[in-house]
Amino acid sequence: MLPLASSGSKVTPRHHMAGYSNGYPRGSTFDISPHRFQPRSSTPAQRSRRTQSFVRLAIVAAVLFLIVLLSWSGRGRTSFLSIFSLGLLSSDPSNFELETMRYYDLSNVQGTARGWDREERILLCVPLRDAETHLPMFFSHLRNFTYPHHLIDVAFLVSDSKDNTLDVLVQNMEAIQGSDNTSMHFGEISIIEKDFGQTVNQDVESRHGFAAQASRRKLMARARNWLLSAALRPYHSWVYWRDVDVETAPFTILEDLMRHNKDIIVPNVWRPLPEWLGGEQPYDLNSWQESEPALALADSLDEDAVIVEGYAEYATWRPHLAYLRDPYGDPDMEMELDGVGGVSILAKAKVFRYGANFPAFSFEKHAETEGFGKMAKRMQFSVIGLPHYTIWHAYEPSVEDIKHMEQMEREKLAQEQAEKEKAEKVMKLKESFSDATGQWEKDKSELQKITLQEKKKEAAADAEAAVAKNNAGSKAAGDKTEEKAAARNDDKELGKT
Template sequence: MLPLHESSPKGKMHRHAYSNGHTAYPSMGGSGTFSIQPHKFQPRSQPLRRRRQLIQRLLLGFSIFFTGIFWFFPHLRPNLGSGPLSLFSSNDEFQLETVRYYDLNNVGGTARGWEREERILLCAPLRDAAPHLPMFFSHLKNLTYPHNLIDLAFLVGDSKDNTISLLTELLSDLQAAKDPKQQFGEISIMEKDFGQKVNQDVESRHGFAAQAGRRKSMAQARNWLLSAALRPTHSWVYWRDVDVETAPFTILEDLMRHNKDIIVPNVWRPLPDWLGGEQPYDLNSWQESETALALADTLDEDAVIVEGYAEYATWRPHLAYLRDPYGDPDMEMEIDGVGGVSILAKAKVFRSGVHFPAFSFEKHAETEGFGKMAKRMKFSVVGLPHYTIWHLYEPSVDDIRHMEEMEQEKKKKEAEEAAKKERLDKIKDQFDFPSSQWEKDKTTIHNMAVKEEKQAGGSKKESETPKKEKKFAKPEKIHDVRGEERIEKKPAPEKLERIEQ
């Protein structure tokens, strides 16, 4: 219903007024109609219409321009998917260049991976490793597994020497080899410090006091390296220390043929002859024992058991001590702890969640904790007691002290022999010096001796001559039993006549 307007003053509507005195509605003229002033209230439609027309023309021009470009240059057409706009696409299927598809069912790892072209990720943690890198790269060159199927990953941490620069140089030379079979696949170098303050000498690294913290720090380094370098295309992961001195060139194939989830060889080291010639090195590969389990129950939750120390008598069967130089190298032994010198593992082990614990896991850390965790998750963990690789010999403090004593003793003996020889030479120079007079006297004495011998020989011949001319006794000469001579004489004629008379 429309409002009614009365003519009386009471019927007028009161509205809010503007500041200039005008009401909110327009004034009414004398005829009683509204007076609309077009010059104040009518919008200016001409400029808006022109602006709208300009925008429409610009849009039409851009549409014609891009349509022409996509028509004459098909490779510039964007991939618009499978919708209605896909008609403008140059591909029949929906594809994005940033999407990668991997079938992880085909990267499980098999016994003959080199025939199926299974890729291996070779991981090597490094710290002050410059002295060992040339030897390590010589081993890499000699590997018989196809090099193009091996990806290399290095993590350099807490190093103070030129490990990074030397590593870069050796990798450049390796990849620039003329023989394409020598070149490896993808190579990654990561640098990450973990605050490791334990020195790299043998006594510090293998001292009992530093073991727990050192193992946890090394576990962090391994996990960082693995997480950064593992790709969906890898079927195997091979961990290798750079200070391995001798190993078979076929070690990857030899370990892979067993088709185990985790497998390690036996690790020994050579020793000088005066120390026995050889010695077990890696004692971290072992079978669990009841004594060790009982010991673990008595330790704190953060404690880490390490093998080879009197503080932890575990009485575990160690892989290293079961070695027979003439045993079958393919003989397998189930183990619980794993040594980190040389480990071949299927990549699915790590993808399933097994890692190197940087904490006390069942009273173990790093590689030994890795073996325990894998066993807990029902993976096969195997060691080869008679398949041996050799670690570089690093003399301990006691060895160095003993070698210094031996060196001092050797020098002392050499000095004594040199002094003795000098005395003999001096005596020889003083009393055996050749001179003309001495030679004359010696010749004279020699001639006199020869002459006396001749004279003695002549007199001897003369004395022997009568004896030779002496004849045997006459028949009349008779010998009695006692050797005395008795001669039978004939009586004289006179005496015979007297007898006859």
């Protein structure tokens, strides 16, 4: 029907497809006439397409060549391989990116009174030498710190140690960092070894002898400076110096000292003593206020001389923090200081960044921590001590103490020996001679017995006489036998005594 109808019409197109009968004439694109011969020669469009594909092929070849080239050169290999593996197969441990640049604004690490709230990092510095015996005690303190552990970076300097300090240190620290309790983990941990060739022995006598002080203090100062310069980072707000041989200290000591918001702050340091020495004693005499006699003394000394506190050779008449302690005083009371001791110092990191350190030379006639106090004062930092906030240093008996204790022990033994001998003597005496007092008693009781018997006989005779007199019957006779029995009993008792 359809072709007939169309053939009858004059306006409809001649070649018209059912799907595209929109009435518009087509372009020449698909104007194919089956009635005309068309040779299979390439049209201009086909030709250009062919050349295009050749160009593309050339590009592909070039790109492939480039890739192969880059993949063979060492630098490109890893990243090239990671495209195909999508980074999943890269088990290569060297496949990580490096960060070479660090940026820090030091005004963000000034240190405030509430550092634990503001994520302020503390560098805990511990100089060590032959300290193996004190380490277990120290690590218990370390674990107990209430300041967030991840904000504490710990740095140790182990110098000239002949014992096992280093190994014990590493084991303990690794145990802490590897523990399951993540709140135990500390921040950066540096264990630094450096030998200064110290000749001074570490026993109490050589450490505290007057003659050794100046050179010993200078060496200690060097050790402290080496530790500090190797461990201080631009992200530290505070630096806490702590000796390893502190026996008792509050767990909150970091917060307690920080709360005062001072540039440098130290607690009072005492040590427990045996009863015969008075029970307790001020330990750290390096925290003091400057005095006129001391300044005069300093002026009179040689440039390289070092005044050390607590020795009769240098009478300085300085007020010491240690002696001002009142066990019932306000622990927050502050006192201005000029020299500080090194057992426990909390300082703002900027104090050290600005250059204050532990002079290993005679700085205004002082060295190490005392010189540090003096230097900080010159740089207008606040140096504060807390007279009634006390921590306790471990008691190590000095050679004299040990002698004294040995003497005491000997005396005690001698006394015990004497007592024992005395007791033995008494025993011997008892054994070799009979006891005269006992004999006397015996004789006395014998005599008493005799007199008693005689008395009873007399009484019995009296009674018999009375019975006879009164013509007593059989009842009376019964009483008489009873009385006799009683008398016999009395005899027995007397015999016993």
